[in-house]
Amino acid sequence: MHDWITPGWPAPANVKALFTTRSGGVSSGMDGVYASLNLGAHVNDDPAHVSHNRALLRRHLPNEPKWLKQVHGTVAVWIDDAEAATPEGDAVLSRTQGTVCAVMVADCLPVFICDKAGTTVGIVHAGWRGLAGGIIEQSVAAMQGDCGPLMAWLGPAIGSDCFEVGSDVYDAFVQQNAQAAQAFKSRDSGREKKWLADIFLLARQRLNSAGITEIYGGGVCTYSDPARFFSYRRDGETGRMAALIWLE
Numbered sequence: 001m002h003d004w005i006t007p008g009w010p011a012p013a014n015v016k017a018l019f020t021t022r023s024g025g026v027s028s029g030m031d032g033v034y035a036s037l038n039l040g041a042h043v044n045d046d047p048a049h050v051s052h053n054r055a056l057l058r059r060h061l062p063n064e065p066k067w068l069k070q071v072h073g074t075v076a077v078w079i080d081d082a083e084a085a086t087p088e089g090d091a092v093l094s095r096t097q098g099t100v101c102a103v104m105v106a107d108c109l110p111v112f113i114c115d116k117a118g119t120t121v122g123i124v125h126a127g128w129r130g131l132a133g134g135i136i137e138q139s140v141a142a143m144q145g146d147c148g149p150l151m152a153w154l155g156p157a158i159g160s161d162c163f164e165v166g167s168d169v170y171d172a173f174v175q176q177n178a179q180a181a182q183a184f185k186s187r188d189s190g191r192e193k194k195w196l197a198d199i200f201l202l203a204r205q206r207l208n209s210a211g212i213t214e215i216y217g218g219g220v221c222t223y224s225d226p227a228r229f230f231s232y233r234r235d236g237e238t239g240r241m242a243a244l245i246w247l248e
Helices: 047-058 128-133 135-144 167-174 178-183 199-209
Strands: 015-019 076-078 091-094 101-105 109-115 121-126 150-154 164-166 184-187 194-197 215-217 241-247
Touching: 015 109, 015 121, 076 135, 091 101, 091 135, 101 109, 101 121, 109 135, 109 199, 109 241, 121 128, 121 135, 121 241, 128 135, 128 167, 128 199, 135 150, 135 199, 150 199, 164 167, 167 178, 167 184, 167 194, 178 184, 178 199, 199 215
Parallel strands: 076 091, 150 215
Antiparallel strands: 015 241, 091 121, 101 241, 109 121, 109 150, 164 194, 184 194
């Protein structure tokens, strides 16, 4: 059985999306670190188990997902035009019916985006480096080129009570926009300054600055729910979940 999450947003009826959890697959690994629906082929899971898990996911999709080689960067790929079988980037965009855009996460924030007319969809892999570098702005700018107003839904990611970062992360955001300080809470961790970061608020701020004000979701923490979600920050060696969006 699976308990996948469907975005709660008023997207057009032909826009379909889902977020997988860790249940419903065949993986295990030492101490069950990949149990059970690990979809990441780049971790140390048994490749046969990953293939089986992806086949289970494929039954619920119109086509095989268009996977990326994710690098925590700022490149948004129009997957309809991509020449490489597995292009490098951290956001996938499509205007083609039946093309399944996908990113894999295990604490980073998946940002689902579509236009209100149901002609364009995208999914963004937003870790802190990508957020600070402008992956959301790059993706929105690319999508706005030929469609109307956009909306977004924020999927599960590491929560603000669990995401401890250093001053380098704080500075990366606040030096660009003073309002980003609202997303950080100072934490006493000894000699080195530490912060608790709210990745959901940082994403909302970035979406707002890119012109998207209709934003849904957010707040579901992957770190604090080990029964349901993989978490790299919590476990180190772990599986990956998938965030997927497509036009029906």
